[in-house]
């Protein structure tokens with residue numbers, strides 16, 4: 245569906261053209277929103293050569309020809325976007341925020357479309373002139389080929405009920421990337437974070453998500469991290485929002501079933517593209533630093549602030565990050581269970 249220019253509050257700047265930035269920014273661009281993509285040469289060259297092709301699990305296909313794309317390696321000086329979408333990985337948040345603040349007017353609204361619970365605060369601390377707001381992306385996006393991005397799961401983007409975002413709700417809806425403004429974004433982010441505690445397990449398993457979920461040992465690692473996360477949230481007085489079809493405690497019980505039972509009762513969890521992996525698995529495979537500290541590390545920091553311990557999540561940070569830049573050791577599920585004390 246193409247929007248009238250009078251329906252759009254103004255141009256959008258995507259900071260960090262990668263999976264999330266290209267998919268969400270691309271859907272907005274395909275609907276007629278003027279979008280500028282700031283990214284690395286490798287990605288921009290692919291976009292300049294192939295344009296953007298955006299597909300999803302419902303069979304939708306949107307194309308933005310290369311000639312219609314606005315691409316830049318740096319935040320264009322003098323640009324006045326109405327909204328910035330911050331789409332870099334957590335470790336790049338501070339630098340990206342400083343680059344935005346150096347080029348854009350004070351008070352610019354920057355919506356963090358990143359995992360974890362701390363990126364908007366990190367951006368705000370690195371660049372106090374920005375108005376950084378937390379967001380949540382529920383779905384998985386993967387690059388199928390240069391310029392082609394695929395949304396593999398469902399859900400609605402979430403952000404706080406902020407007046408600056410309200411005019412964007414119908415725009416995002418018409419672009420096919422619905423945005424819900426929620427009363428308690430922290431609860432939503434923590435709900436997503438509990439699910440993302442599987443990302444380091446998936447990365448260590450070196451298996452696609454489906455293969456990992458078919459193995460009781462890896463499922464018990466995920467359930468153990470989530471159980472500890474829930475205990476820490478309870479100590480902190482935070483009630484996480486449910487993410488996905490099952491309440492967290494039912495999901496944990498399902499994950500802990502033996503393989504034979506899980507194969508039947510857990511079938512909904514196995515309905516995933518057989519090749520899909522967490523983006524943390526991709527980071528590990530490419531030798532990039534992972535976001536484990538923005539996930540398990542947040543559980544550990546919240547625990548400390550509330551006088552409790554989170555040894556399993558602390559151990560997971562060590563396993564992934566302890567030897568950086570050396571890759572983590574190749575471990576079996578039993579070895580990881582042992583390391584987590586499970």
Ligand SMILES: NC(=O)c1ccc[n+]([C@@H]2O[C@H](COP(=O)([O-])OP(=O)(O)OC[C@H]3O[C@@H](n4cnc5c(N)ncnc54)[C@H](OP(=O)(O)O)[C@@H]3O)[C@@H](O)[C@H]2O)c1
Nearest residue numbers: 260261262263264283284331332336358359381384385523
């Ligand atoms: N992928 C998913 O399915 C998914 C789903 C939900 C949430 N998320 C979250 O969304 C966030 C983004 O993830 P992603 O998978 O989209 O990451 P990504 O594919 O790595 O994309 C980020 C891109 O931004 C680039 N970048 C970093 N700093 C930059 C800067 N200052 N200027 C220009 N470009 C810069 C990165 O380049 P370098 O690699 O060179 O730094 C990378 O190409 C993460 O927090 C992730 O956890 C991802």
